[in-house]
Amino acid sequence: MVFGVGVIMTVRHYSELIAWQKAMDLVVTVYRLTGSFPKSEAYGLTSQMRRAAVSVPSNIAEGQGRSTTKDFVHFLHIARGSLQELETQVILAVRLEFLSETTQPEFLSKTTEISRILNGLIRSLNLPPQTT
Numbered sequence: 249m250v251f252g253v254g255v256i257m258t259v260r261h262y263s264e265l266i267a268w269q270k271a272m273d274l275v276v277t278v279y280r281l282t283g284s285f286p287k288s289e290a291y292g293l294t295s296q297m298r299r300a301a302v303s304v305p306s307n308i309a310e311g312q313g314r315s316t317t318k319d320f321v322h323f324l325h326i327a328r329g330s331l332q333e334l335e336t337q338v339i340l341a342v343r344l345e346f347l348s349e350t351t352q353p354e355f356l357s358k359t360t361e362i363s364r365i366l367n368g369l370i371r372s373l374n375l376p377p378q379t380t
Contacts, residue, residue: 261312262308262309262312262313263309265308265312265369266365267308267324267327267362267365267366267369268305268308268309268312270358270361270362270365271304271305271308271327271331271362272305273358274301274304274305274334274358274359274362275298275301275302275304275305277355277358278297278298278301278334279298279301281297281341281347281351281355282294282297282298284346285341285346286346289346293337293340293341293344293346296337297334297337297338297341300330300331300333300334300337301330301334303326303327303330303333304327304330304331304334304362305327306327307323307324307326307327307330308323308324308327308366310323311323311324311326311327317373320373321370321373321374324366324369324370324373325370327366328363328366328367328370331359331362331363331366332363334359335356335359338351338352338355338356338359339352
């Protein structure tokens, strides 16, 4: 796979992508945070947050495994949407007092970083190839 203008970077496996690595770390964080949610939320917000979190690295992996750059970009957009869904759910969890207010800025800092990485990857994939 070729990325960037004049820069060739071969990614043999999705696990080499920093976006995927950081998204996987985020999944672990979400599982730990939601572990303390009320049991009545097991099929509600807990499940929703975990599914949204898992969706981010899963879509990065699926997209990288597709045969075209267009497909990869499409799945990166889906991953970014899942990340925004997760941000919304964290804000809601704070409002419902399932999470402390101090959790929100740190968590949103992580999602913002992943979003920036995804945006950069999307931009680099959308650039026209350079000829030398």
